Each structure stands twice: as structure tokens, then as C-alpha cells.
Amino acid sequence: MSLPPAAHLPRPSTWFAWHAHRIRPGMRVVDLACGQGRHSIAAALLGAQVTGIDRDEARLAAARELATAQGASVEWQVVDLAGPWPELGNFDAVLVFNYLDRARMADIRGLVAPGGLLIMESFLAGQRELGWGPTSEDHLLRPGELARLVAPFRVEHGREVLEPVDAERWRAVASVLARRA
Numbered sequence: 001m002s003l004p005p006a007a008h009l010p011r012p013s014t015w016f017a018w019h020a021h022r023i024r025p026g027m028r029v030v031d032l033a034c035g036q037g038r039h040s041i042a043a044a045l046l047g048a049q050v051t052g053i054d055r056d057e058a059r060l061a062a063a064r065e066l067a068t069a070q071g072a073s074v075e076w077q078v079v080d081l082a083g084p085w086p087e088l089g090n091f092d093a094v095l096v097f098n099y100l101d102r103a104r105m106a107d108i109r110g111l112v113a114p115g116g117l118l119i120m121e122s123f124l125a126g127q128r129e130l131g132w133g134p135t136s137e138d139h140l141l142r143p144g145e146l147a148r149l150v151a152p153f154r155v156e157h158g159r160e161v162l163e164p165v166d167a168e169r170w171r172a173v174a175s176v177l178a179r180r181a
Contacts, residue, residue, distance in 0.1 A: 010038035010066065013097055014163060015121045015175040022117060022177075023048050027092040030111060033081060033099035037063030037074060043095065044072035051088070055080040096120040100139050105149050112180045118150055119177050124160060126172035133171065146174040153178035 012020075016039050023029065025047025031040040036059050040052035044067065052074050054060050060076045067074050079086060081101065090113035100122040101108075112118050125140040127133045134140055147155050157177040165171050 010036060010041070012038050012042045013121055013175075015159075015173075015177075016042060016095070016097070016119065019119055019157070019177050020046060022119075023093060028090075028113075029093045029095060030088060030091045031095040031097075032108065032111075033096070034063065035059050035098075037067060037076070039095050039097055040074045040076075041067050041070060041072045043093070044074045045070065048093070049075075051075045051077060051091075053077045053079045053081070053088075055082075090114075091116060093117045093119060096122070098122060100141065102138075102149065109150065109153065109180070112153070114180055116180050117177060118153055118180070120146065120150065121173050121175040122146070124172040124174050126162070130170055130172060132169060141174045143174075146176050150176055150178040153180050 023043050023046040027048045029043045029048040030051045032053050034040045034052035034054045037052050040050050044050045052063060057078055060078060064076055085107060088111060091111055092113055093116060094108060094111045096108060123133050123140050125142055127140060128135050143160060147158055155176055155178045160174045162170055162172050
């Protein structure tokens, strides 16, 4: 398969890149609040059977276009995660990047098949001081909170960091890779 030049590929999170080796061909993967699909497409290019879910039809249209251009097969679904969820089944890996809904964490954990992975990353409260990103307490994690939100899953790897996004911007994030027993 021929990939487009790297400049045209949306860059997945560093956290995803570190753990991409865990995504295997044939795995069932769901990417919640996938936006324009950077993680969905990356997982599909690794051979996973991916479902990308977002409420924004325009973003999903852009994701479809990019996936098609890269030869990636992803099932895209328009779902407002704040409302009722359709029956989605269980997945070998659930991806949640830059989306935080504390009230739905039990639903998110419920999507992970026994032995499966939850790979999650969201902004920390310190992000407000960096001048961009979410500002509402509802969308910002407190220090140590993410590990508690994924419990009772076993955290295999976690971090809370300040990392560069590009030459001018930094981001404060908490990330976790957790496994369901």
C-alpha cells in the first residue's frame, strides 16, 4: 500500500504512537469522539477493524475523505455521545482522545472486551494556563483523576505531562493505557 507524504497525514497523539504496537491486524477498535479520524485511520492502517464515532457530520465527512485517500477502511457512525448510545458491542481496544465525560466512564469501560485495552488521553486543568484548549472544569482532568476514572481496570502505563504540540504550543495532558481483567 502506498501512503501519501507524511505532511498530509494527520499526526496521532504521541500516546497513541507509543502504544500503536498493541493494535494488531483484525482487532476490533472503536475511537470515541474521533473528530476527523486521526486515531481511527492510524489504527485501520495497522490492520484493525475500526469504528469511528463522532457527533459532527462535517468532521466525519472529512475523516471519510482522508481515510479513502489513504486506503484505510473505517466504519464511521454519527452518534452524539451525550445522548443515548446505540448498541456497539465490545472491542479489543477503545480509543478516547481529547474527550472527557465523567458520567459516561462506566459506559466507556463497558465497551472494552475482557482482556481488552482502554487507551485514553485528555487535557489536565493546567491546560488553561497555556492559553488554548478547553477551559471548563467539565473537560479538564485534575491531577491523578484519570487513573481513578478507569478503575477497576489495571493501569499498565500512565502519565501526566506537559509536552510540545508544535514550535509555539504546549499541552498539559493525562494519558493512560489500562486493561480490563
